[in-house]
Amino acid sequence: MLIESGSPGADARIGITLTINGEKREIDVAPWTTLLDLLRENLDLTGTKKGCDHGQCGACTVLVNGTRINSCLALAVMKDGAEITTVEGLAGLAQSQGVNTLHPIQEAFVEHDAFQCGYCTPGQLCSSVGLMNEGHAKTREEIREAMSGNICRCGAYTNIVDAIEDVMQGAAR
Amino acid sequence: MATQISPASGRDTFVGRAMSRVDGPAKVTGLAKYAGEFAAPNLAHGYVVSSAITKGRITAIDAAAAEAVPGVFKVITHENRPSIAGEAEAYQDMVAPPGAPFRALYDETIAFSGQPVALVVAEDFDTARYAASLVRVSYEAETPHTDLEAQAGSSYDPPEKRDGIKPPPEPWGDAGSAFDGAAIKVSQQYRIAHEHHNPMEPHASTVVVEDDGTYTVYDKIQGVANSQLYLTNAFGLKPEQVRCLSPYMGGGFGCGLRPQYQLFLAMLAAQDLNRSVRVVLTRDQMWSFTYRPGAVQTVSLGADTSGNLQAIRHDALHGTSQYEDYQENIVNWSGILYGCDNVELTYRLAKLDTATPGDMRAPGAVTGVFALETAMDELAYATRIDPIQLRIANYTDTDPVEEKPFGSKALKACFRQGAERFGWSKRNPEPRSMRDGKELVGWGMACGIWEALMMESSAKVTLTADGRLEVGNSTGDIGTGTYTILTQIAADALGLPMEHVTTKLGDTDLAKAPVAGGSWTAASSGTAVMKACRDVAEQAFKLARGLEGSPLANVDFERVVFSKGRIEVAGDPAKSVVLTDVMRQTGTETLEATGSASPDKDFAKQYEAYTHSAVFAEVKIDEELGIVRVTRVVSAIAAGKILNTKTARSQILGAVVMGIGSALHEESMLDHRLGRFMNRNLGEYHVPANADIHDIDVIFVDEEDKANPLGVKGVGEIGIVGTAAAISNAVFHATGKRIRDLPITVDKILAA
Numbered sequence A: 001m002l003i004e005s006g007s008p009g010a011d012a013r014i015g016i017t018l019t020i021n022g023e024k025r026e027i028d029v030a031p032w033t034t035l036l037d038l039l040r041e042n043l044d045l046t047g048t049k050k051g052c053d054h055g056q057c058g059a060c061t062v063l064v065n066g067t068r069i070n071s072c073l074a075l076a077v078m079k080d081g082a083e084i085t086t087v088e089g090l091a092g093l094a095q096s097q098g099v100n101t102l103h104p105i106q107e108a109f110v111e112h113d114a115f116q117c118g119y120c121t122p123g124q125l126c127s128s129v130g131l132m133n134e135g136h137a138k139t140r141e142e143i144r145e146a147m148s149g150n151i152c153r154c155g156a157y158t159n160i161v162d163a164i165e166d167v168m169q170g171a172a173r
Numbered sequence B: 001m002a003t004q005i006s007p008a009s010g011r012d013t014f015v016g017r018a019m020s021r022v023d024g025p026a027k028v029t030g031l032a033k034y035a036g037e038f039a040a041p042n043l044a045h046g047y048v049v050s051s052a053i054t055k056g057r058i059t060a061i062d063a064a065a066a067e068a069v070p071g072v073f074k075v076i077t078h079e080n081r082p083s084i085a086g087e088a089e090a091y092q093d094m095v096a097p098p099g100a101p102f103r104a105l106y107d108e109t110i111a112f113s114g115q116p117v118a119l120v121v122a123e124d125f126d127t128a129r130y131a132a133s134l135v136r137v138s139y140e141a142e143t144p145h146t147d148l149e150a151q152a153g154s155s156y157d158p159p160e161k162r163d164g165i166k167p168p169p170e171p172w173g174d175a176g177s178a179f180d181g182a183a184i185k186v187s188q189q190y191r192i193a194h195e196h197h198n199p200m201e202p203h204a205s206t207v208v209v210e211d212d213g214t215y216t217v218y219d220k221i222q223g224v225a226n227s228q229l230y231l232t233n234a235f236g237l238k239p240e241q242v243r244c245l246s247p248y249m250g251g252g253f254g255c256g257l258r259p260q261y262q263l264f265l266a267m268l269a270a271q272d273l274n275r276s277v278r279v280v281l282t283r284d285q286m287w288s289f290t291y292r293p294g295a296v297q298t299v300s301l302g303a304d305t306s307g308n309l310q311a312i313r314h315d316a317l318h319g320t321s322q323y324e325d326y327q328e329n330i331v332n333w334s335g336i337l338y339g340c341d342n343v344e345l346t347y348r349l350a351k352l353d354t355a356t357p358g359d360m361r362a363p364g365a366v367t368g369v370f371a372l373e374t375a376m377d378e379l380a381y382a383t384r385i386d387p388i389q390l391r392i393a394n395y396t397d398t399d400p401v402e403e404k405p406f407g408s409k410a411l412k413a414c415f416r417q418g419a420e421r422f423g424w425s426k427r428n429p430e431p432r433s434m435r436d437g438k439e440l441v442g443w444g445m446a447c448g449i450w451e452a453l454m455m456e457s458s459a460k461v462t463l464t465a466d467g468r469l470e471v472g473n474s475t476g477d478i479g480t481g482t483y484t485i486l487t488q489i490a491a492d493a494l495g496l497p498m499e500h501v502t503t504k505l506g507d508t509d510l511a512k513a514p515v516a517g518g519s520w521t522a523a524s525s526g527t528a529v530m531k532a533c534r535d536v537a538e539q540a541f542k543l544a545r546g547l548e549g550s551p552l553a554n555v556d557f558e559r560v561v562f563s564k565g566r567i568e569v570a571g572d573p574a575k576s577v578v579l580t581d582v583m584r585q586t587g588t589e590t591l592e593a594t595g596s597a598s599p600d601k602d603f604a605k606q607y608e609a610y611t612h613s614a615v616f617a618e619v620k621i622d623e624e625l626g627i628v629r630v631t632r633v634v635s636a637i638a639a640g641k642i643l644n645t646k647t648a649r650s651q652i653l654g655a656v657v658m659g660i661g662s663a664l665h666e667e668s669m670l671d672h673r674l675g676r677f678m679n680r681n682l683g684e685y686h687v688p689a690n691a692d693i694h695d696i697d698v699i700f701v702d703e704e705d706k707a708n709p710l711g712v713k714g715v716g717e718i719g720i721v722g723t724a725a726a727i728s729n730a731v732f733h734a735t736g737k738r739i740r741d742l743p744i745t746v747d748k749i750l751a752a
Helices: A035-044 A087-096 A104-111 A121-134 A140-146 A155-171 B024-028 B125-132 B149-154 B177-182 B224-235 B260-272 B365-383 B387-393 B411-424 B482-494 B521-545 B580-583 B601-606 B646-663 B725-736 B746-751
Strands: A014-020 A021-031 A059-065 A067-070 A083-085 B042-050 B058-063 B072-076 B116-122 B136-141 B186-192 B204-209 B215-221 B240-243 B276-280 B296-301 B311-318 B345-349 B434-436 B439-451 B457-464 B469-473 B500-504 B559-564 B567-568 B574-578 B590-598 B610-622 B625-637 B694-699
Touching: A021 A035, A035 A059, A059 A121, A067 A121, A083 A087, A083 B725, A087 A104, A087 A121, A104 A121, A104 A155, A104 B024, A121 A155, A121 B024, A140 A155, A155 B646, B042 B125, B042 B260, B058 B116, B072 B125, B072 B260, B072 B746, B116 B125, B116 B260, B116 B345, B125 B500, B149 B311, B149 B345, B177 B311, B177 B345, B177 B365, B215 B224, B215 B260, B224 B240, B224 B260, B224 B567, B260 B434, B276 B574, B296 B365, B311 B365, B311 B625, B365 B387, B365 B439, B365 B725, B387 B439, B411 B439, B411 B610, B411 B625, B411 B694, B439 B725, B457 B482, B457 B521, B457 B580, B469 B482, B469 B521, B482 B500, B482 B521, B521 B567, B521 B580, B521 B590, B559 B610, B567 B580, B574 B580, B610 B725, B625 B646, B625 B725, B625 B746
Parallel strands: A014 A083, B042 B276, B215 B240, B311 B345, B469 B500, B625 B694
Antiparallel strands: A014 A021, A059 A067, A059 A083, B042 B116, B058 B136, B072 B116, B186 B296, B204 B215, B204 B276, B296 B311, B434 B439, B439 B610, B457 B469, B457 B590, B559 B567, B567 B574, B610 B625
16 A cells, blocks of 8 residues: 655655753654654664564653653654653663662663563663553553563563562662 | 583683673663664665565566655666576575575566565665555466465475484384384374564664775674675675674574575665665564474374383474475474384475475474474373373483483483472362363473584684683674673683673674574583683683792693682682783783684584473463463473573573463464465564463573583573473363364364
């Protein structure tokens, strides 16, 4: 099927403002460019991964105003004015909250070996932070369910749940 | 025979412990770059146009509208492509099966659905993708044949055997008569669906044209040496013109063993346009090349009333493409896992109009052991013998095919420890006898087996005056933990902290090593690194001994240990020198050595080397809904020395998860009228999600092996083998329904 949207060109670009990992940026972007492609292709923020481009795998998960979304399903122009946090900004996010190294979830992922190839990891991390922001998941069962939008083909699921539980318990202490 | 040399020359500081991945920080911060993420000036983007038919020929390609889009450089097709190598042999990579490899954009022939028919190259990704939608391709289609069972009549014994894959052994005894005369008989057909690897990272290649005309290629590959060989042969280049890198790979599982067509297309476009090009496949296109081919198998077991096997027959029908004879070892396991005097194993191929299948995690064993180990469970019920006892009754410490003892086989320890951890003794063998509320509960078990392989491999290490060590070879870390274990081995060998060791992998400029596959990397690269480190250690020792008033004077190399940055006399740590002092005082900038490892021929003359496992699974089934949940798995593994209990455990966890996928979820469905996989996305091809996975317990039993100096056997694959059988056996125990057709989906539970 064709998307007769016309050919891309500079004149079709729209100016938007995004705060990405704490840095305010004025960006001209084509109306059909996804937030994911903007990050990866135009801004060289390749930490955010493309696994399916269909909202089925979660590798592209980022935080938009603290809420986790699939950045492949969001057009960049729809997020004008938003605050975006990608995996590259998680440590900075933690620093803004007084933690001096990596974000605790990053540390916990390393400690619990919550990844192997690492390709789904940025999405898992952002999704974990989003999950904790939501505050709904309390039990392992609930964490599993709420993390099921992020596929890990290496099968690190039990370690991912361990890592999240660890951070949640640390936060509760 | 390899003597057991501890890498620490007596002190395992890091080896054998649970160490976090050294590449962890790069992976959790987004700094780890994958093949499709490397930047280059004026990088062009290629987007693949895929064939809309499965079989036939292209009659015309109209690329005018696509090429008219501003920003499009070229639409490359078989009609206008640059000249490339003509003979098919030039496209044979290191692990190619017999046959004539697929050549993208070679001519008008279409051999499988989704075959690339054009590459649209544009200044950015959006433009290339949009223009690709405007390419009009006309075809003359023929009727495809993709139904394995329908092709059974034209199946054949592959005339040329695939390198490294043992064909079925000659039969021994008389399996036919022994089966006929057996008191207890089990004979059934078993099926496994086509599966696609679906690593999270889609296949990608970035070809960078350097100022001097050479190419730097970032490829999604499990061993860059293979990409380099392929490119030099196909494009008539010299190795020094093509440097291939793959520092990180977003999952392989076998689909990155062979260079795939995006690499070829990226290089083709880079040469054609003389500019750097990146080609990334879509998720949909991940169904347009290698896959684990489905199989139809018959297993017949004859036994006496005590469960002693009297006959084993195992026949497999397997699919391959029209152009290559891909082969797996599916049936041989049935001749190796148990002792039996009458065994007959056969393996036949049938041609299908698909891309050539390929190795997917424990290829052959996943398929064959599922059938064998389900049949063994059926035999356990037929003889009313406990499944573990049945396996012990038929236990063999000798490989019946090669008639050589196993170098080590701690499978009985796996049974014992696995059963205890799982609580097997509390199992009531009666089907449908266990419940948890509304759900039926089933407990099943199975064995796993995989080869403990070693490949010729080299590694280079360099010690610098500041006491830092660099270690490297060209194999890939595909998420397996190779960076980490090599760092551990090297740090121990020279008594350095792990932070002072940097391991580099996935670069053809590094020492030559094979592709990462077959679970052979730990043994092969690990041994090479250890040997190189021992060489450097000896060099350093000699320098130290020669120092004026050296406390090591008159001491042999064998009597010193390297520990905490010092070289010290074993048992007399007061007599020691600091490694960096040795370097400084002797004015040595660097010490380097290349170590090489190859399979131990003396060992191989006397022994066979395999890893083994005992897998225990608990399922809970809501019979009204037909939903199966795998609530517990205990996987007890005998795989020699475990170098890193944290990353090795993760290998088993991940393999168990993929085994659960194989058992319950994964199925690439072909529409045989179109010859096309229908569910080409992660919504309809279900791989296990987090909610599908519950408790997985991994046990590594003690096992000493002498096949290599490290005593390692490899853990990348053994964890998946037998997992699906353990689950299907648990499903039978829960429901009394024997489902011999993977995956065990809702419809099969409800219909059975």
